[in-house]
Amino acid sequence: MESLLVADGVAFMDEALIPVWERVQAGERLSYEDGVGLLKTNDIAALGRMADHVKHEKVGDKVFFVINRHINPTNVCVLSCSFCDYAKKLGDEDAYEMTNEEILDLINDEIREVHIVGGHHPTWPFERYVEIVRLIHEAYPNTQIKAFTAAEIDYFHKRWKLSDEEIFERLRTAGMVSMPGGGAEVFSKRVRNELFPGKAGHERWLEIHRKAHNMGIHSNATLLYGHIETLEERIQHMIYLRELQDETGGFLTFIPLEYQVGDTLLVPRHASAIEDLRMIAVSRLMLDNFPHIKAYWIMIMEETAAISLNFGADDIDGTIGEEKIAHAAKAASPIGVARERIVRLIRDAGRVPVERDALYNEVHVYN
Numbered sequence: 299m300e301s302l303l304v305a306d307g308v309a310f311m312d313e314a315l316i317p318v319w320e321r322v323q324a325g326e327r328l329s330y331e332d333g334v335g336l337l338k339t340n341d342i343a344a345l346g347r348m349a350d351h352v353k354h355e356k357v358g359d360k361v362f363f364v365i366n367r368h369i370n371p372t373n374v375c376v377l378s379c380s381f382c383d384y385a386k387k388l389g390d391e392d393a394y395e396m397t398n399e400e401i402l403d404l405i406n407d408e409i410r411e412v413h414i415v416g417g418h419h420p421t422w423p424f425e426r427y428v429e430i431v432r433l434i435h436e437a438y439p440n441t442q443i444k445a446f447t448a449a450e451i452d453y454f455h456k457r458w459k460l461s462d463e464e465i466f467e468r469l470r471t472a473g474m475v476s477m478p479g480g481g482a483e484v485f486s487k488r489v490r491n492e493l494f495p496g497k498a499g500h501e502r503w504l505e506i507h508r509k510a511h512n513m514g515i516h517s518n519a520t521l522l523y524g525h526i527e528t529l530e531e532r533i534q535h536m537i538y539l540r541e542l543q544d545e546t547g548g549f550l551t552f553i554p555l556e557y558q559v560g561d562t563l564l565v566p567r568h569a570s571a572i573e574d575l576r577m578i579a580v581s582r583l584m585l586d587n588f589p590h591i592k593a594y595w596i597m598i599m600e601e602t603a604a605i606s607l608n609f610g611a612d613d614i615d616g617t618i619g620e621e622k623i624a625h626a627a628k629a630a631s632p633i634g635v636a637r638e639r640i641v642r643l644i645r646d647a648g649r650v651p652v653e654r655d656a657l658y659n660e661v662h663v664y665n
């Protein structure tokens with residue numbers, strides 16, 4: 299096939315992308331059909347260039363990262379989601395519950411953001427979750443706390459008969475500043491029935507984020523891909539998010555999460571690097587109202603994350619520390635990296651590293 303040169307130096311192998319590129323350049327919103335078409339194209343180079351154009355319009359050459367630490371206080375969980383290797387039942391040999399000392403031992407003055415998610419513990423009172431936030435906040439008042447997914451908030455609501463607003467108010471008073479984007483999985487009743495029937499469905503996930511945004515609490519959003527979901531379901535998921543973002547403007551970043559096969563083996567192998575790049579690029583193009591797209595290096599590996607910085611991603615998460623969820627599912631990435639390694643990775647991609655805080659305030663630009 300011959301390549302066709304068009305404006306802004308994008309060479310197209312797939313001519314069907316040219317009208318989409320025209321709309322992207324005009325700043326027009328892409329449709330559901332556009333999104334599905336983009337996920338099906340083999341013209342990955344043109345897809346990347348289009349997404350990079352949008353990324354550049356939003357933040358220029360900047361790529362953000364944060365000095366952070368993931369804390370997963372317990373893996374004990376009442377749910378049995380069939381994609382999850384992390385959750386254990388009370389009494390299982392490898393079930394754990396961290397003590398206050400163990401939690402504080404993971405943090406130091408340098409950590410700017412703590413990311414807390416864990417299991418839906420059957421017997422921990424809600425107060426234990428609040429206590430974890432308060433404990434960290436009191437010991438490290440300058441460290442921002444991003445805590446508990448919408449799935450956990452829904453569990454607290456059902457288990458302890460608290461309103462979502464009261465849950466948020468108590469967590470915020472204890473020191474929580476924002477919410478992570480987990481627990482969304484795929485916004486599809488079909489996928490939910492098959493993989494995570496006990497967990498909050500998409501209407502509830504969106505409702506919880508809407509309420510958080512209405513209370514001034516920013517949050518992230520995710521999509522778990524590379525298992526049994528269809529391409530159409532991925533795009534529908536992005537459109538639900540785009541609609542809520544139109545309404546509230548409360549989302550900070552979108553993170554496509556590559557399913558880690560581990561022992562759950564929903565599919566024989568994890569998504570390819572090309573598929574990971576495609577997801578980053580398509581989400582940058584579809585989610586025109588999301589400020590940031592994050593390449594989560596823990597799940598797609600550092601090499602693919604580095605390439606994704608030229609495929610629409612403008613954030614690479616952070617140093618992480620000791621992540622447990624993806625590593626329980628045998629993620630091959632290191633459990634944490636140093637600041638210097640992230641700065642170098644971003645520079646090698648030809649971008650400008652910007653250290654940020656949990657709310658994307660710029661802390662230091664590495665010119």
Ligand code: V47
Nearest residue numbers: 381382478479480481482518520522556557558627
């Ligand atoms: O919701 C569980 C996922 C999520 C597997 O907001 C799995 O900045 C892949 O949400 N393979 C938690 N994924 C992680 C998460 C997250 C990560 C990084 C940054 C942010 C953010 C949020 O992990 C869960 C679930 O979707 N998960 N099992 C698995 N086998």
